[in-house]
Amino acid sequence: MNRIEVCYSPALFDLYKNKDAYVVVVDVLRATSSICTAFSHGVSSIIPVKTRDEAYAYKQKGFLVAAERDGIKLDFADFGNSPYNFSKENVFGKHVVYSTTNGTKTIQIAAHSKGVLIGAFSNISTLTNWIAKKNAPVIILCAGWKNKYNIEDSVFAGALTERLLATNAFYTDCDSAHAALDLWKHNKHDLRALIDICAQRERLRKNKLDDCIDFCLQLDSCNVVPIFNGTALVNAEI
Structure with missing residues (x-):
């Protein structure tokens, strides 16, 4: 059986590095939800970059x-x-350069792993099934907020841990995975109530960007598995 670990911050990733593991990067509000939406709408690739200057150079x-x-x-x-920005009209058949506060930096941090996958509630079942076929350990890497812990990524880590354990192909002896699993089990029947107390929800509200929260919490709206090929995110074969 293969091991599941959860890393709550990119700043801690050096403590979890495992060249044989797939790393699932999660930034529920909003980067990884937006990436999954883009691939479900036919984007050709997404090039994640760390800095504003890199993004501007591509522009x-x-x-x-x-x-x-x-x-x-x-x-x-x-x-x-916003995932609403990544409509079919905007992204179908295109290559998009992407730079965010937390998510795209986290992808780059994990770039030298066996494989970097993108996780969100929207692709959780498809992602689980894809990973279960690979016979490899998994690290769920939460983007957090500027290297700090956040609730929304952690509860997703618990949801994915639960689903991976249910395949009987994985185990966990990782305290952070057990904590995330407990957070999910206690909140999965009213996930929005949990998200309403998180700091990112308030940040989005203050900037009038919180209209996408329910969208980001929808399960299985995207049948995609974005994977990093060393240069860009592409849609993995399912």
């Missing part, structure tokens, strides 16, 4: 750019970080 080359900092769209970007 100067004519790329479509989605970028934000602290939730606010960067002035040169074509759009920001």
Whole structure:
């Protein structure tokens, strides 16, 4: 059986590194939910970049750019970080450069793992089934908020842990995985109530960007598994 671990912050990832493990990056509000939405709407690839300058350089080359900092769209970007921005009309058949406060940096941090996958509530079943076929350990890496713990990514980590354990192909002896699992079990029947107390919800509300929260909490709306190929995210074969 293969092991599940949960890492609550990119700042802790060096303590979990395992070259044989798949790393599932999660940033529920909003980056990984938006990435899954983009692939469900036919984006060709998403190029994650860490810095504003990198994103701007791509824009100067004519790329479509989605970028934000602290939730606010960067002035040169074509759009920001809401899943509603990644409509079929905006992204079908296109290559999108993407830079966010937390999520895209986390993808880059995990880039040298066996494989970097994108997780969200919207693709949780498809992701679980894909991982279960790979016979490899899994690290669920929460993007958090500027290297700090957050609730929304942790409760997703618990949900994914529960589903992976149910395949009987995984086990966990990881305290953070057990804590995430407990958080999920105690809140899964009223997930919105939990999210309503989290700091990111308040940040989004203050910027009038919280209209996508229910969308980001929907289960299984996307039949995709975005995977990082070393340069860009592409849709894995399912």
